[in-house]
Amino acid sequence: MNNRKKYSAIGVLIAALYAGHVGASDITFNGYASLKGVKLSHDGDASPFYDLPNEDDGFSFSELSVFGLQAKASLGNGLDAYIQLVADGKKDFELEARWAYMSYQLSDNYSVSMGKFANPLFAQSEYEQVGFVHPYANLPKSVYIGFDSNTVNGIAFDTNHYVNGYSIKTKTLAGRWSGDQFVSSVGEDYKTGLDKMRAFRVEVAKDWWSVVAGALRAEYSENTELSEFMISTIAPGIAFALQNGSTQAQADELRSIVDPGGKDLEYDYWGFNTDNGTFLTAFEYAEYAIVDALTPKFEVWYLSAGYRFGDSTVSIRREMYSQDAQPSALDSVTDDNLYNLGAAVQNSIANIGFDGVGATYRYDFHSNAALKFDYFDGSKAVIGDYKIFTVGVDLVF
Amino acid sequence: MKKLAYLLFALTSFNALADVAVVVNKDNTASFDQDTIKAIYLGKVKSFSNGEKAVAITLPDDSETKKYFVENGLSRKTGQLKAYWAKLIFTGKGVPPKVVESSDEVKKLVAQNPNIIGIVESKDVDSSVKVVAEF
Numbered sequence: 432m433n434n435r436k437k438y439s440a441i442g443v444l445i446a447a448l449y450a451g452h453v454g455a456s457d458i459t460f461n462g463y464a465s466l467k468g469v470k471l472s473h474d475g476d477a478s479p480f481y482d483l484p485n486e487d488d489g490f491s492f493s494e495l496s497v498f499g500l501q502a503k504a505s506l507g508n509g510l511d512a513y514i515q516l517v518a519d520g521k522k523d524f525e526l527e528a529r530w531a532y533m534s535y536q537l538s539d540n541y542s543v544s545m546g547k548f549a550n551p552l553f554a555q556s557e558y559e560q561v562g563f564v565h566p567y568a569n570l571p572k573s574v575y576i577g578f579d580s581n582t583v584n585g586i587a588f589d590t591n592h593y594v595n596g597y598s599i600k601t602k603t604l605a606g607r608w609s610g611d612q613f614v615s616s617v618g619e620d621y622k623t624g625l626d627k628m629r630a631f632r633v634e635v636a637k638d639w640w641s642v643v644a645g646a647l648r649a650e651y652s653e654n655t656e657l658s659e660f661m662i663s664t665i666a667p668g669i670a671f672a673l674q675n676g677s678t679q680a681q682a683d684e685l686r687s688i689v690d691p692g693g694k695d696l697e698y699d700y701w702g703f704n705t706d707n708g709t710f711l712t713a714f715e716y717a718e719y720a721i722v723d724a725l726t727p728k729f730e731v732w733y734l735s736a737g738y739r740f741g742d743s744t745v746s747i748r749r750e751m752y753s754q755d756a757q758p759s760a761l762d763s764v765t766d767d768n769l770y771n772l773g774a775a776v777q778n779s780i781a782n783i784g785f786d787g788v789g790a791t792y793r794y795d796f797h798s799n800a801a802l803k804f805d806y807f808d809g810s811k812a813v814i815g816d817y818k819i820f821t822v823g824v825d826l827v828f
Numbered sequence: 829m830k831k832l833a834y835l836l837f838a839l840t841s842f843n844a845l846a847d848v849a850v851v852v853n854k855d856n857t858a859s860f861d862q863d864t865i866k867a868i869y870l871g872k873v874k875s876f877s878n879g880e881k882a883v884a885i886t887l888p889d890d891s892e893t894k895k896y897f898v899e900n901g902l903s904r905k906t907g908q909l910k911a912y913w914a915k916l917i918f919t920g921k922g923v924p925p926k927v928v929e930s931s932d933e934v935k936k937l938v939a940q941n942p943n944i945i946g947i948v949e950s951k952d953v954d955s956s957v958k959v960v961a962e963f
Contacts (some may be wrong), residue, residue, distance in 0.1 A: 503920070
C-alpha cells in the first residue's frame, strides 16, 4: 500500500470510529511506546540482522523504537470497534493501521472478531510490540524475528472459560495475508501472500503459571514476486542443464520445487510461562516450514529465567534459531545436473542459524514505565560472533 | 492450651493486617471466596455466581489500599499486574477495573449498583455496603 492510500485508510477508520461515537456509550484510548537505543558490534562485514544498524552506525535510536495508539469504541450490546495505529522505527515511523477490526461479544465466554488483527504465529505475537509486558528489552529474536505476516485479514472466534481456578482460552482463526517477505540471502523484500490460513491456539493458566500451544496452516499465493524471484535464481542453471542433457519435464519439476506458490506452510509452537512475583521463567519453542519446498525447516526456541526484587527484574536467556535444509525436497529430481543445482540453492539459504545468550535488567521507575538494559552475545553462521547492547524505555498509557 | 493461645494470637495478628475490604451492594446475593474475587479482578470471570454481570472498580495506583489488595488479594506486584492488563488491553481481550478516586466514591457506586464490586480500606466500611472478604 503506498503512503497516500495508507494515510487515507487510516483517516477513514478514524472517521468511522468517531462517527460510531455518536451512538457509542464509550470510547477508550490506550497506547504504548518503546524508545530503544541499540549498539551492535560484529566480527564479519555484514550486520547479523537486517533490521539492526550496522556497526559503523554507532548508537542508533530508531530501528527498535515503536509507538502505538489503540482506540476502542464500545457501541453497546457487546459490539466493539478497534483500531491500532503504529509508527515503527523499522519502517521509518510511517503511520500504519496495524489492526482494524470489529469484535462482538456473544456471551461472557465467546466472542467473534472480523477485520485486520494480530496473527497468533507465536505465543506472544498478539502483543509482541508492547515492550512493557515482558522483562526483556525486546522479545527474543530467535522466535520473534519479525514477520510481516504477524497481522492477518480474517475472522477469529475466541473462547474464554474459568473452571476450578483454571483459565482456559482458545482462538480459532481463518483468514489471509498479503505483504512482503524478507529474503535474507539477498537482503530484499518480495511481495507474497498466504491464502486459506487457519490457526488454532489454546492457553491454560492458573495463578502463577500458563502453558500455550498453537498451530497454523496456510497456502502460499501463486504467481507472486517471491515466486518469480525464487525461480529466477535457478534460471541460468536450468539453461545450462537443458544444454547438457536435462529434459524440459525435469527442469519444470525443479521449478515447481523452488516455487513456494501453492505450497503449504506449517507453524507449530508451544511454551510456558511462570511468574510467582519473585521468580520468572519462560520457554517457547516453534518449528515452521514450507512443505516439500527448497526453503529450510526452522526450529527456534528460547529459555529464560528471572528474579524480581522491588522495582527491579534481572533475567537471563538462552536462544537458538536453526534453519536446516529439508533433504527430502529434492527426492523427485532424478537428473544429476538439476539435483546439484537445487542442492546449491538449498544450501545457500539454509544453515545460517544463530544462537546466543542474553541478560536484561529492568527497572520499573514508574507504574507505567520501565527502563531496560539488555546485552546479547551471539554467533551466526557466515557472519560470525556479534554483540548487541540495547537501552530503552517501555511505557503504556 | 499453649497451642490455642498461639492460634488466637495468630488470628488476632492476621485481623490486625486485614485492612482492605471487598464490598458489594447489600442486595447482592452471590457467594464469594478469594478465588472468585481474584478472578473477577483479573477479568477472568465477568459474572457473579448468581448470574448477574460483575463490574469491578478499584482505587488509584498510588493508593496504599490498592497496593495492599494487589499484593495480598491478587497475589501480584503492581508492575506485574500492569503488564498483565496491558496484554489484555492490546489484544482486545479485557478492560481493567475502572479507577475511582476514593473509598467514599467506591461505597457510593456500590450502594447504587448491585453489579459493582469494589475495594475500600476496612476502617471506611459502613452500613451502605456489604463486606464479602477482607485481606
